[in-house]
Amino acid sequence: MSKCSRKKYIKTNLRQMTMDTIESRQDGSVTDSVAENESAHMQNQTGQNSIPTLTQVSVAGSGTGRGSPAVTLVQLPSGQTVHVQGVIQTPQPSVIQSPQIQTVQVATIAETDESAESEGVIDSHKRREILSRRPSYRKILNELSSDVPGVPKIEEEKSEEEGTPPNIATMAVPTSIYQTSTGQYTATGDMPTYQIRAPTTALPQGVVMAASPGSLHSPQQLAEEATRKRELRLMKNREAAKECRRRKKEYVKCLESRVAVLEVQNKKLIEELETLKDICSPKTD
DNA sequence: TCTCCAGAACGTCATAAGCC
């Protein structure tokens, strides 16, 4: 198998697997295995130690705001009250946050009557249609950044009159944790902004703006005009492809940083759980 | 030094999406 065909093979399989997963989850036939595993895992962990039921749990009002951990008052069986600062935050938007996919309604299994069935058919058709749409990295990242502080916005291309030097755009970098080339995660609290080259709007030498159609006389001129148009189109697409790849890379970096943050958060939650277990388990000595 | 290989980067085409 050649290099290119191997790549194609991998890509195709990956895509197929992704679509299969999405579809199987949408028709309700397959349960959310990740959630199941997680809950089973939690049940295993909590079940083994058989934590006694807490008599009372109240949540302090000040901590319920978005993104700020709540302070939980845990009343122990002995009557003692313990303040526990939770690391559980309000639900954050999914890392992979395609706005189109978000609107997908999961069909319920209980739909049995005819109208519901036809609706289901329409729904599945709509779902397929929605899924076939392409995400925009700029949109996704911008939406993500509007919900999550620290996630950079992909800036719209600015015109030269807007202060920045021509062909240079200032770009903020994800300020959270992110993976270095050595595989390590580093906390990048105040990463410097870096500058990237924005697509040049100047035409390359030899590309002349098209003349008005009325001024064209001979077939030769028409052919030249067509060639010029094609070259212009190719040049624009070349730049667009570069920009698109840059955005995609940035998007992937952003996802990686989100993963790192969530891993840390997960670790904290596990530690918190262990702490609560220790507090709540009956003392043996 | 040469060769091989994997991955990154690129250019082009097709087409979905968005705008007017």
Added chain:
DNA sequence: GGCTTATGACGTTCTGGAGA
């Protein structure tokens, strides 16, 4: 509806590392 832009797919080229 036509035009422009964004992006997936594909093939090609470039680049850096590893082994002979």
